[in-house]
Amino acid sequence: MSDPEEALTRDDVVQGYRLFLGRTPESDDIIDAHHGHMKTVQAWRDALFNSEEFVERHIKPATVQAMDQVLYGPPPAVDHQVSADVLKAMLERVREQWTSLGEQDPHWSVLSSPDFRKASLTPEKIADLKRSGQREAQLIDDFEARAGVALSRGTCVELGAGVGRITRYLSEKFERVIAVDISPGNLELCAEYMAEEGAHNVECRLVSSFEDFDSLPEFDVLFSVIVLQHNPPPIQKLILRSLFSRVRPGGGVLFQIPTHIPGYTFDAEKYLTEPLREIEMHSLPTAVILEEMLRYRLRLLDVTPDPFIGGLGSFTFFAAKF
């Protein structure tokens, strides 16, 4: 097929059928209809990729294959129990990485679309990014409605608030929000944004060590999306443990975390010898999360697959403290 911006030819329509659907068009009338309706090669390609036939033929089998791999595969080898020194070294890596991302490319570090790279940012794109957080903040209402519960709306701790994309909307739903982040640059932007919006019930709090997590006050609701995934499993577990222990009865937790990334394994010793990837992606087995929930009297109300890692294996957990 030719350049995507190029005008669509009748031959492109036929080739599209052949390449993407593996067949010839039903009739000349169908070819004419597509040719008349679609102006560019790109529009034709989009139409094909979104067609039921393409989804049935290619997308569904690929999805089922990945699910098979998880369901019938061996239990993933994931180290989540390491010594205090190794934990410290791992958290230090996370801190260094997010300090640097927050200095170099804060908006892209929050939503990694090329649109939010520093070089291509515009005030309109920043406004879009900020508006996008409304959808995630709404999850608290949606999960409550689905589970038929209402959690206390006193203090919310948002783990990994970033530049405040979601924080601003959480501040309308809770009496108080503690916006916690490990990246000084991102948190500074978050504080500036909260001041601009007059969100005076938000306290921005930098965390650099496990002691910082352990010195957080008790609170009602933990909220976190697109954060834990960037921490190695032993850190994910310890942060969840520290935060779960601080949730007051009547409150609860809503957090996203990968648990079933196809093919994911984690070797703690090897990890510390490897160079950091620009953005890390980690997964913690469900059993470990449920064990921590049980320990801190969190009753699981819902666990839903979500799109936050752009592929299979991430879930959003919702639980209430009793």
Ligand SMILES: C[S@@+](CC[C@H](N)C(=O)[O-])C[C@H]1O[C@@H](n2cnc3c(N)ncnc32)[C@H](O)[C@@H]1O
């Ligand atoms: C991809 S951004 C998402 C920010 C925000 N949750 C959102 O959706 O807009 C991840 C944020 O989590 C922060 N972060 C990563 N690991 C963290 C940790 N262990 N403790 C606190 N913040 C962390 C990063 O500094 C970054 O600001």
